[in-house]
Structures are given as structure tokens and as C-alpha cells.
């Protein structure tokens with residue numbers, strides 16, 4: 001029997017979900033890329049912004065957040081989803097597994113649970129994004145049946161530093 005179990009999010013889980021987020025998203029965070037390239041900006045850093053995004057996922061669609069627990073009932077990973085009844089598109093905005101538990105199939109299993117939730121909720125299409133710098137996503141998502149439909153390039157520039165402005 002698997003030592004891991006899956007259940008729907010409960011509000012008490014949020015702090016752990018945010019902890020896992022801050023631990024794992026560094027190499028695959030657009031905000032962190034922006035900080036590395038442009039320097040610090042705003043109040044807080046990429047971890048503050050990413051953990052706030054997870055809180056927003058949990059606020060908007062708490063029944064669509066699935067967590068995985070280890071045998072000691074500790075939350076060690078999560079996936080978040082959003083439903084859009086008008087478009088029929090179910091979105092999977094965020095997924096993470098604690099570094100100590102990666103490589104055990106939990107990421108794949110969380111996505112399977114998320115896809116099933118979206119299907120049972122009447123969605124016709126499931127959508128997920130990954131960055132070019134994330135080799136796991138690029139392998140894992142197609143292996144679950146996702147097809148590539150578009151590529152996007154993110155640009156950013158500072159507005160508060162004169163020396164960074166484009167010269168003639």
C-alpha cells in the first residue's frame with residue numbers, strides 16, 4: 001500500500017503549502033528571474049509574491065486544491081486548480097512537492113487527481129503552463145496527455161532607474 005494519501009485542501013494547510021512553495025519554486029519562478037535580472041522591486045520578494053498567489057488559489061477554488069500527505073499525515077505536496085464554466089477550461093496554476101519527497105511519483109499523481117477533479121467538475125479542457133527552464137514540466141505534462149498549444153516570451157523593464165533606460 002502507498003505510504004501517501006490524497007485529500008482536498010483544508011484552511012489549516014495553507015502555511016505548509018506556502019512553505020513548500022517558497023522551498024521549491026526558486027528555479028522555476030518568473031518573479032525570481034525578474035529579480036535576478038532587474039534587481040529587487042516592490043514590497044517583498046518573489047517568495048512573498050508566489051506564496052500570495054498560492055493563498056489566492058486556495059481562496060478562489062479551495063475544493064480544487066488537492067494535497068498529498070505522508071504516513072505521518074504531514075502535507076508534502078499540492079496542486080491547485082481553477083474552474084471556468086463559461087470557457088469549459090480548467091486551469092492548473094500551481095503544483096509543488098517538498099524536496100524531500102520529489103522523484104517518488106507524487107507530482108504525477110497530484111496532476112492525475114487534478115485532471116480527475118476538472119473532469120468531474122464538467123470542464124472540457126485542462127490547461128497548464130511550464131517554463132522553458134523547467135525540464136520536469138516539459139516531460140511530465142505531455143506524458144499525461146497535454147499537447148503543446150503555444151509558447152510565450154516574458155519581457156520586463158525597470159521604470160524607476162534612469163541609467164537603465166534605452167539610449168539612442
Ligand SMILES: CC(C)(COP(=O)(O)OP(=O)(O)OC[C@H]1O[C@@H](n2cnc3c(N)ncnc32)[C@H](O)[C@@H]1OP(=O)(O)O)[C@@H](O)C(=O)NCCC(=O)NCCS
Nearest residue numbers: 024028094095096097102103104105106107108135136139
Ligand atoms: C514539478 C514537481 C512538482 C514534480 O514533483 P515530483 O513528485 O518530483 O514528480 P514525479 O516524481 O511524479 O516525477 C515526474 C516526472 O519528472 C521526471 N523528472 C524528474 N526530474 C527530472 C529532470 N531533472 N528532468 C526531466 N525530468 C525529470 C521524473 O522522471 C518523472 O517522470 P516519470 O513519471 O515518467 O518517471 C517538483 O519537481 C516541484 O515541486 N518542482 C518545483 C515547482 C514546479 O516546478 N512546479 C511545476 C510548475 S507550476
